[in-house]
Each structure stands twice: as C-alpha cells, then as structure tokens.
Amino acid sequence: MCVFRVEGCGVSDSDLSSRVRPAYAQASSLEEIRGNLESIQGRIAAACERSGRSLSEVRLLPVSKTVDAERLRLVYAAGCRDLGENKVQEAWNKSVEMADLTDLRWSVIGHLQTNKARVVARFAHEFQALDSLRLAEELDRRLQAEGRSLNVLVQVNTSAEPSKYGLAPEAVEAFMRELPAFSSLRVKGFMTLALFSEDKVRVRECFIRLRQLRDRLRDSVDPSIAMDQLSMGMSGDFEMAIEEGATVVRIGQAIFGARALPDAHYWPGIPAN
C-alpha cells in the first residue's frame, strides 16, 4: 500500500515499484508463512491491548489474491480456514483446485459485477463488497436457486475518492432498510478501504467514519440485520483499524510478501505505485 510510497524523489514509476514495499519479503515456506502469521497475531494482540479490546473480537482474514494454490496450502497447514480474494473468477478457480480442503471458506472482498453473482452464490461463504440493490437482488435470486445463504458486508466509501467502490455514507441508511427483503443474505456489517495516503490522520478518519456510521445506524435498522462487523485495515494500516474498532482485518502482503500486480489493478483510479 502507498503508506510505503516514496514521493517526489525523481524516479520513474517502474523504479518506484521495486522500492515501495521493501517490508514485504516473499514467504514461500511453511516456516516463513507461520512466522509472518505469528508476528501479525502479535501485532493484533498488542493493538487490542492498547485499545482495551478483546482479541476474540478481531478476525484475521488472509487475502490470497495472486498467490497460487501451492502456497495457499501452506497457510491452510498453518491453521487458516478463511481466504479472501478480490476477484471472483480467481477465487472460484482456486476453490476448485483446493476442493479437497473441505473446511476452507472463501470470502469475496472485491467489487462484483451483477453478471458474476451466480458464481459467488455457488461457492462463497462471505461477500464483503455489497454496494447496490441490483446486486443484492441478483445474489439473493441465485442463492435461492442454489439453496444457499451468504454472509454479507456492505461496502462504504469512507474516503470520498471517486475511484473507490462502495456506497456513499449518506446513502447507507436507506440502503440498509431494503436489505431484509433478501432472505438469503445474512447481513453482518460494513467493509471499507481507507484512503490511499501516507497521511495517517486522514487514513484513521476513514476508520472512525465507518465505526460512527455503524454506531449511528445500529438501533434504527431491522433486527434481522446485524451491524457488528467492521472489516477495515490491511497490511499497512491494520493496527490503526483495530484501535478504531475493526472486527475483521484483511491482510495479504504482510503474510505472503509483496504482489507483483499494483493495487491500481484492483482499484482503478488510484495512483499506480
């Protein structure tokens, strides 16, 4: 993430890409992955301690995009049972490749086009990027057909960056009122991506905004809608997110190592670093 971006030093983008993420060494053995998981768990525990929260309130969701099935089997061997993927086709392909691991659960955490709802309905355990009623309707219809249900988080754009997906905070209340109609969706709370910035104050504001939105709406929504979950924080900012109330942190590079694909591939419009 761009917390590590080097700015104004007169180098080209391609020079930058090799410098941006020096902290994330590639982890390709079980020992390396275990070591990274342990160090992250330690940092999660310390952030909980600092903010007077219980460790059991915070779930680590390993984010496995671009990581092949062979390395994902290592994270499974290290005890992880949930994997987050940004793109549904990649998640589906891996779920087929790893179908022998029957207790592995897939969480789709990236923007979904309505015409791909069918794929999510078939295999995902969780979907963290719900941001339109059309998509809710299509997911519900496909889930009914599969006889399945799906845990869902509503994605909120807390940074007001036009490039980000998710609902504007002002639109969330009305949106939540419509969700009880979709009986296959088990709504659990909210997800956000913070501002891509080195300005920690402004990044933290995004996390605060999501928590305050949740707290404000908590008592006004239908009781069938849960609002406990706040999925926020990634490799570069998860401790701050926990201090502000995160219950799910989505962490990729700090477990597996830097990705070759720039983040702009997943979030069109952000600065390519």
Ligand SMILES: *Cc1c(COP(=O)(O)O)cnc(C)c1O
């Ligand atoms: C890739 C991704 C993450 C994890 O980012 P890292 O920098 O690898 O920790 C979190 N959330 C979403 C939606 C992602 O696509």
